[in-house]
Amino acid sequence: MALLVKYSKFGSCIKHLFQMSPQFAAKYSVYPPHFGEPIYKKQELDKLLETGGIENFKLIPFKAAKSNETCSIFHDPVVSKFINYMLIKGQKKLARQVLEKTFEQIKKIQLAKYNKETDPEKKSSIIVDPVVILKKAITNCKPLLKLTPVKRGGSYYQVPVPITDKESTFYAMRWFVHCGREKDKSVSFADFMANEFIQASNNNGRVVKKKLDLHKQCESNRAYAHYRWS
Amino acid sequence: MMSITRLFASLVTKKLNILKLTSNYVPRCTYGLNNVGSNDPGIEIEEKKIVEEKTSLAMRAYLQRATLYNNFMEQQTHEFQVGKRHLANMMGVDPETFTQKDINEAIEYLFPSGLYDPKARPFMKPPSEVFPPKKDAEFDESGRPFHVFFYTGKPNFYLILHNIATKLSELNKFEDSLRKNNILPDDNKKLSSIGSQWLSKEDVEKLTVEKLSDYEYKHFTIAIERLLKHPCSYKYVEFIAQYQKPMITTKAIMESSPVEYTKDGKAYVTVKDCPRKSARADVTVFYPGTGKLSINGKGIEFFDDIQAREQILFPLLFTDMVEKVDIEATVRGGGISGKAGAIRFGISWSLRSFVEPETVERMRIAGLLQKDYRRRERKKPGQARARRKFTWKKR
Structure with a gap:
């Protein structure tokens, strides 16, 4: 090392x-x-x-850059990861279009808020960049623990275990995607998700609630925590 | 190490010698201890009859195996020599000056093969290269092993591990003694693995003449890496270097392709058959340009996808050449991302001639100058797709 x-x-x-x-x-x-x-x-x-x-x-060979990687300022690794999680049956083009529409919607909502606000202090605190909002929403939804089934004495127990950063990011993103899929059919994905992201960036909304639920469940199952090693 | 043939020959003679020695043994009068220092001859001890010593079962089995192997190799070598002469005559060349390179060329000419895997194509090589070498006898005539680690089954391999472990404990002791005298190990002398890699599994197998499992090889790399990372590892540079080999140089990537000139003095580079998936692209980059782009006669609108467009722009953005070059490309085969990837590779490969070497190095690290070998993974029998399994039902 x-x-x-x-x-x-x-x-x-x-x-x-x-x-x-x-x-x-x-x-x-x-x-x-x-x-x-x-x-x-x-x-x-x-x-x-x-x-x-x-x-x-100097002497190390490098793999070729993947086809979704570029040095453009519009590229963000978190966004491209999120696109990969939300796409269905390899329709990346469609997934990207939908997410970009969501970003547009976020921008519209935030700009309206920004223009309405008269207090300069509050005005400066409003985030208008949709990518920043997405990242903030994801970090707010990252769980600290997860539950894994462990077999002890013939029955399974839900045991809380700590998770890695990568795994918790995955959980947060997946919850957002599932949340978007459970929406009502009359609402468009872009509108629904835009609201969801903005709410999550302010630490409320469905996905944050999901995270808190998981934490609560982990708390109530803390008695089983020792099954992780014994 | 003795070669098999030599050892075998010597063993055969030795066997005879042993018999001779035992039969020529001259019995001598031996005296008991009860008369040491006196002139009294004492009681004469009866001479023992010496039983003819036989070679052990293991040795005999080995000798049998060695004879078989040697005979086989002899025959193979003979056949190879004869075949070589025939081949040379067929090609109309002097057999005496017919080298291995000529053999390979002749085989490729006489037996053209369309098989993809080089291992599946016909070849003709000296038998010493084709058949794996066998170990010499690891035990003497009485069946006692020479090697300390004989009973591990892989003595040479475990000797390496043993050496690493002893070196490591020695280094620990050395470091302790340094620290006792309030000296910290020199940070500047620390070894690093940059520019070199460990011997591959095949290399280690060749070195030890033993077949290794992946697990054993992993153990070896972990052990030697631990030795390398020890703060005092500079004491055993030579020992560690035995198991290292230099990384392949990136010279081929750094050498830019030759520049040609049009009639009006514009520099250009053409790269043909740039691959990505099943797409192939021919790309020409003209150097002083204004940022014109044509793909199969169309502009960037050839691609509907934004991702594909981004890919075309990637090397240009990376080298700040967006409006400094003109690009002409023709693509065939493949899908959208394959086509875009092929053009991307063609652009970055030809841009090497128009940018500084430092930028070329940066492009290499960015993964623009590496051909993307990845292909679609095949579907497997007994599975639904490449990786997906059928739903498992107990009954």
Whole structure:
């Protein structure tokens, strides 16, 4: 872990080093295990160049950038992940259109709020960028624990266990998608989700309630927590 | 290590020697301890009859195996030599100067194969390369093993692991002694794995002449990595270097393709058959340009998808060349994202000639200069799709 310590300042750097280690290689990958994940954002590369971390990558081959990755300022990894979670039967084009419509709706709502507001202090606190709202909504909905069934003495117990950051992000995104699918047919997905995202960014709404429900359930099942190790 | 043939020959002679030795043994009078230091000859101890020592069962089995193997290899080598001469005559070349390279070419010419996997194509190689080498006898005539780790089943491999472990404990002791004297291990001397990789499983197998499982190889990499990451690992640089090999250089990517010129002095680079999935693209990039783009005679509107359009712009945005080059591309085959990916690769591959080497390196790290090998995964029998299984019913 010598390398890790040396470059622990940069999260992305650690991520890349981990992925290059053969122990973490994907089972079905067509690339050999020593191939690195590409760093396609210009800002990240500039950061690496400043610190001299780029020297370490000189002899390492890199995988090709995926077809949904670009250095454009309109690209955001969280957004593209969310598109991947919400698409059905590989209709990525449609999923992207729908999400962009949602963003448009969010922007409209927030701008209306922004223009209505007269108090300059409150006015500056209103977020108008839909991507920022989406990210905030997702972070607000990330659960801290989850329940896993554990068999003890013939019956299953729902045992609360801690989850990783990646997993909790997945839960939050999936809840949003499920929430959107449960909506009434008369409302469009874009309108419904726009409201949902704005509410979640203010820490209320259905998905936040879902998170709190899970936490409550974990709290009530805390007596089983020791089944995790015994 | 002794080669098999030599060892085998020596063993056969040794066997005879042993018999000779035992029969030529001259019995000598031995005296009891009761008369040490006196002139009295004492009681004479009866001479023991020495039983003819036989080679052990294991040794005999080994000798049998070795003979079989040697005979087989001899025959194979003979056949190879004869075949080589025939081939040379067929090709009308002097057999004496017929090299392995000529053999390969001749085989490729005489038996053209359309098979995809290189392993499935016909070949002709010296038998020492085709048949795996066998270990020499690991035990002596009485069946006692030479190697300490003989009973592990994989002595050479476990010896490596043992060496790593002993080195690690030595380093720990060394570090403790340093710390006792209030000296911290030198941070600058620390080793790093940058630019090198561990020997692959096949390499280790070749080194040890033992078949390894994935699990065992994983153990090896974990152990040697731990040794490398020890703060005092610089003491055993040479030992660690035995199991490292340099990474493949990225020189081919860094060398830009040759630039041609049009009649009016415009520089351009053409890249043909850029692959992505089943799409292929021919891309030409003209250098001083104004940002014109034509794909099969259309502009960027050739693609309806925004993602595909983004992909075309990716290398241009990355190198800040959006309005500095003209691009002409023709694509065939594949779908939308395949076509876009093929053009993207063609643009970035030809842009190497018009940007600085540092930018080329950055493009490489961004994954623009790597061909995307990924293909659709095939459907498997007994499964619904590539990965999806049928619904499982107990009965």
